Amino acid sequence: MPPQLTLPALHASHAGTWLREPEGPTRGCSKGEAIMAAADTPVLIVNAPLVATRLGYPDLSGLDLLELFAFVHPARFCVPTPRGLAHALDLEVPETDDDVPGLLQRAAGVLLARCGADDWAEREGAWSSLQSLVRLRWPWAQVLAAHVARPERAEKWLFSRLPEWEEAPDRPAPGQVLIEEAEIEGQLAHLTGSGAERREGQHRYARDVGKVFAPRAGRGAPHVLLAQAGTGIGKTLGYLAPASLWAAAAGGTVWVSTYTKNLQRQLRGESRRAWPERRADGTQPVVVRKGRENYLCLLNLEDALQGGFAGRAAILAHLVARWAAYSRDGDMIGGDLPGWLGTLFRKRGIAALTDQRGECVYAGCPHYRKCFIERAARASARADLVIANHALVMINAARAGFGSGRDQGQRPTRIVFDEGHHVFDAADSTFAAALTGQETIELRRWIVGPERKNRGRRRGLAARLADVASYDEAGGEAIEAALEAARALPADGWLQRLQEGEPLGALERLLAAVRGCVYARDESGGQEAGYGIETEAAGLPGNVIEAAQDARAALAAIRHPLARLGARLEAIVEDAPDWLDGQGRARIEGARHSLAWRIDLVLAWEALLDRLGGPADPEFVDWLAVDRSPNDAGAREFDVGIHRRWLDPMKPFARVVLEPAHGVMLTSATLRDGEDWESAIERSGARHIEIEPMRSHAESPFDYAARAEVLIVTDVRRGDMPGLAGAYARLIEAAGGGVLGLFTAVRRLRAVHGRIADRLARAGLPLYAQHVDPIDTGTLVDIFRDDPATSLLGTDALRDGVDVPGRSLRCVVMEQVPWPRPDILHRARRAAHGGSAYDDRIIRARLAQAFGRLIRSRDDSGHFVVLSPAFPSRLLSAFPAGTPVIRLTLAEALQRVAAGVSGAGADSQAEDRQPS
Numbered sequence: 021m022p023p024q025l026t027l028p029a030l031h032a033s034h035a036g037t038w039l040r041e042p043e044g045p046t047r048g049c050s051k052g053e054a055i056m057a058a059a060d061t062p063v064l065i066v067n068a069p070l071v072a073t074r075l076g077y078p079d080l081s082g083l084d085l086l087e088l089f090a091f092v093h094p095a096r097f098c099v100p101t102p103r104g105l106a107h108a109l110d111l112e113v114p115e116t117d118d119d120v121p122g123l124l125q126r127a128a129g130v131l132l133a134r135c136g137a138d139d140w141a142e143r144e145g146a147w148s149s150l151q152s153l154v155r156l157r158w159p160w161a162q163v164l165a166a167h168v169a170r171p172e173r174a175e176k177w178l179f180s181r182l183p184e185w186e187e188a189p190d191r192p193a194p195g196q197v198l199i200e201e202a203e204i205e206g207q208l209a210h211l212t213g214s215g216a217e218r219r220e221g222q223h224r225y226a227r228d229v230g231k232v233f234a235p236r237a238g239r240g241a242p243h244v245l246l247a248q249a250g251t252g253i254g255k256t257l258g259y260l261a262p263a264s265l266w267a268a269a270a271g272g273t274v275w276v277s278t279y280t281k282n283l284q285r286q287l288r289g290e291s292r293r294a295w296p297e298r299r300a301d302g303t304q305p306v307v308v309r310k311g312r313e314n315y316l317c318l319l320n321l322e323d324a325l326q327g328g329f330a331g332r333a334a335i336l337a338h339l340v341a342r343w344a345a346y347s348r349d350g351d352m353i354g355g356d357l358p359g360w361l362g363t364l365f366r367k368r369g370i371a372a373l374t375d376q377r378g379e380c381v382y383a384g385c386p387h388y389r390k391c392f393i394e395r396a397a398r399a400s401a402r403a404d405l406v407i408a409n410h411a412l413v414m415i416n417a418a419r420a421g422f423g424s425g426r427d428q429g430q431r432p433t434r435i436v437f438d439e440g441h442h443v444f445d446a447a448d449s450t451f452a453a454a455l456t457g458q459e460t461i462e463l464r465r466w467i468v469g470p471e472r473k474n475r476g477r478r479r480g481l482a483a484r485l486a487d488v489a490s491y492d493e494a495g496g497e498a499i500e501a502a503l504e505a506a507r508a509l510p511a512d513g514w515l516q517r518l519q520e521g522e523p524l525g526a527l528e529r530l531l532a533a534v535r536g537c538v539y540a541r542d543e544s545g546g547q548e549a550g551y552g553i554e555t556e557a558a559g560l561p562g563n564v565i566e567a568a569q570d571a572r573a574a575l576a577a578i579r580h581p582l583a584r585l586g587a588r589l590e591a592i593v594e595d596a597p598d599w600l601d602g603q604g605r606a607r608i609e610g611a612r613h614s615l616a617w618r619i620d621l622v623l624a625w626e627a628l629l630d631r632l633g634g635p636a637d638p639e640f641v642d643w644l645a646v647d648r649s650p651n652d653a654g655a656r657e658f659d660v661g662i663h664r665r666w667l668d669p670m671k672p673f674a675r676v677v678l679e680p681a682h683g684v685m686l687t688s689a690t691l692r693d694g695e696d697w698e699s700a701i702e703r704s705g706a707r708h709i710e711i712e713p714m715r716s717h718a719e720s721p722f723d724y725a726a727r728a729e730v731l732i733v734t735d736v737r738r739g740d741m742p743g744l745a746g747a748y749a750r751l752i753e754a755a756g757g758g759v760l761g762l763f764t765a766v767r768r769l770r771a772v773h774g775r776i777a778d779r780l781a782r783a784g785l786p787l788y789a790q791h792v793d794p795i796d797t798g799t800l801v802d803i804f805r806d807d808p809a810t811s812l813l814g815t816d817a818l819r820d821g822v823d824v825p826g827r828s829l830r831c832v833v834m835e836q837v838p839w840p841r842p843d844i845l846h847r848a849r850r851a852a853h854g855g856s857a858y859d860d861r862i863i864r865a866r867l868a869q870a871f872g873r874l875i876r877s878r879d880d881s882g883h884f885v886v887l888s889p890a891f892p893s894r895l896l897s898a899f900p901a902g903t904p905v906i907r908l909t910l911a912e913a914l915q916r917v918a919a920g921v922s923g924a925g926a927d928s929q930a931e932d933r934q935p936s
């Protein structure tokens with residue numbers, strides 16, 4: 021019998037509330053009683069914010085077992101539910117809500133007992149950390165104090181325990197090698213293992229991918245391959261086989277880029293078949309590389325530990341410090357820091373510990389040699405395989421264009437874009453320009469530093485380059501001039517001043533004019549009340565144009581001294597003074613680098629303003645927007661500004677990413693539109709550099725005809741909210757959980773969840789929802805995967821970010837046909853690309869992605885349900901050939917869902933079938 025902690029325990033679900041006294045039996049109680057109990061004595065709970073939401077009492081506090089878990093086992097995975105905790109601690113999984121409080125007491129007992137065990141793997145640093153947590157009055161600290169023994173020797177503090185990275189020479193350019201098909205076959209057989217059955221489609225795919233790594237024929241003429249790879253062909257090993265051969269033979273780096281963190285995790289695992297964890301010299305052949313804003317900044321953490329954070333945020337900082345000592349790579353977002361840790365503390369504490377604002381002082385930082393970001397950058401320069409995301413690959417390619425030698429070395433030249441159907445969207449946001457309040461205040465903070473009342477290390481340009489200012493007169497003057505000019509940028513409180521009609525400075529005046537214009541022209545009415553509003557940047561009133569001209573002049577006045585400063589820094593590095601040691605040099609290089617891309621940013625803003633009032637540029641779509649989110653009072657504004665997108669973002673993509681590369685491939689299960697390649701070719705950007713891409717196609721080995729059914733439910737009317745909620749509840753009941761519900765509007769998702777969550781919970785069918793539960797998306801998917809009775813509702817991010825094979829996902833329900841939102845950008849692209857045919861392509865792609873969630877392995881089966889009285893037949897080619905498609909009533913659909921998919925083949929009732 022595991023040890024049990026004698027403290028009361030509380031559990032709340034949508035079905036009710038349960039309390040267990042230290043010794044007593046578990047009993048159901050009212051929400052009020054639970055709140056009173058928690059106020060009297062500390063109670064054991066799991067996931068306090070979630071329990072607080074269930075009780076409708078935001079101030080709930082208690083002894084959260086997740087916080088204890090994060091202290092005892094930092095950097096270990098745990099699904100943040102009672103069931104997940106039971107799995108993580110090897111305890112019996114609770115069958116009913118009633119069993120949960122007892123489990124919480126046992127889980128607490130086990131965790132505390134581990135602290136006393138000799139083999140506690142994460143003992144190092146625990147005692148010292150606990151002393152600080154006692155001072156901060158962390159509720160667990162007193163309980164833990166009796167279990168964590170004082171070490172015999174003083175513990176090293178985190179910053180001296182972390183290893184230093186090694187500087188290494190740049191890697192030479194990769195050799196020009198040809199990989200033979202026979203070698204690829206052999207490598208693939210090796211990677212899949214001797215017992216694996218040979219999959220012909222996978223072998224053909226791998227051979228096609230091999231062509232991407234051949235030496236290119238001409239400058240600006242990379243090999244470009246579009247590879248449609250049906251789900252289940254084994255595409256990851258299919259491309260890792262030639263990629264690993266090329267990396268070994270050529271001594272070069274292959275970048276594999278993904279859109280979702282989930283695939284990154286999977287790739288990290290699969291790459292182990294081709295590469296060891298470490299090479300003989302201790303370096304890593306495979307590195308996961310993310311944007312710097314994902315990693316812990318040790319200097320920010322030190323600030324936070326030394327008083328920069330107060331109250332609960334300070335406790336979070338100590339738990340993060342515990343984690344940092346055991347983390348694989350310091351990745352806070354989607355790495356080994358539990359996604360739920362930040363949510364437990366409600367504040368934006370996690371973001372404040374990363375390097376969000378580009379304020380890194382590089383070699384001027386005392387932790388530079390241990391910095392996780394620097395370590396990842398160096399490791400990736402020497403890696404055979406870098407696993408990154410689309411945005412980072414594009415940004416690295418873009419910055420290499422004007423960066424220094426080191427950045428050139430980081431330019432990806434052999435790139436596999438997995439989840440290639442997302443490259444267009446990633447390029448769209450990467451190459452966008454947005455002159456908004458949020459963006460411009462960031463620039464002000466970067467130049468001027470924080471406003472006085474803010475605590476912490478954040479410092480402006482003058483402080484970061486104090487030595488330059490004192491050594492170089494012209495450099496010092498440029499810094500002063502930039503500081504002076506930056507006062508035209510928005511400052512803290514800008515949004516409120518805009519709302520009160522009292523803007524300060526040229527940029528705030530522009531934003532005020534923009535905001536006024538957007539509201540004046542808004543015709544969205546009540547339907548989307550509470551969401552963002554926008555208007556075309558055409559026919560603008562005189563006050564907006566005038567304000568834009570003033571703002572443009574103000575931006576130029578910032579850019580000029582920044583450019584002068586850049587030139588001075590270059591001169592200092594070239595003709596280095598005596599005081600400039602290696603570290604100082606690295607810091608100035610770092611400053612030059614961040615100056616260069618900020619100058620670029622300001623130039624893009626100036627160009628944007630330059631155009632306002634003039635003739636429209638057919639290459640771009642410009643609009644004015646007020647970003648809002650719904651709240652109890654209707655809407656909360658959070659940003660105001662002017663936006664610019666490329667009509668075709670693959671144009672800059674082609675120039676920045678494709679043209680300098682040697683081999684690029686885009687692969688996905690949903691690259692083509694049905695059988696048609698045209699839109700995939702168009703959306704690859706290859707034609708912008710006059711290349712006709714190679715194509716490859718491998719059919720999925722799954723038997724969709726036998727294992728899946730598409731059910732189009734024709735009797736739930738659009739706009740009938742009770743009908744929609746009822747349909748969801750009954751489908752979830754019929755399936756017994758395991759339903760992924762997909763929505764195109766957050767408002768409807770919330771309404772449905774609010775109507776059905778209690779009813780389902782009483783039937784033992786937990787329902788979670790994005791935008792409702794205070795849990796990050798990745799963790800929601802972990803919870804969904806962990807319990808086959810659970811269902812999950814969500815929006816776009818779940819449509820293709822979910823990989824849940826097996827019984828946990830057996831039914832996907834879409835609330836309606838996923839029409840694109842008719843915003844200004846969409847209207848412009850629609851007009852340029854064939855009107856409704858363009859819409860249809862988008863919808864088919866969305867349907868194909870959503871359908872792709874259902875069958876993830878050979879043994880999976882299930883239903884794909886669309887609630888749509890009028891589902892156009894022309895969209896049916898979104899589903900794999902042969903999949904039965906049946907139009908039917910809800911009652912009929914419930915019968916089929918309850919019966920499950922037999923796996924015996926299409927039913928004779930199918931009215932509407934796909935050509936196979």
Ligand code: SF4
Nearest residue numbers: 317318319380385391
């Ligand atoms: S080098 Fe920069 S990012 Fe790294 S710890 Fe120091 S300040 Fe933070």
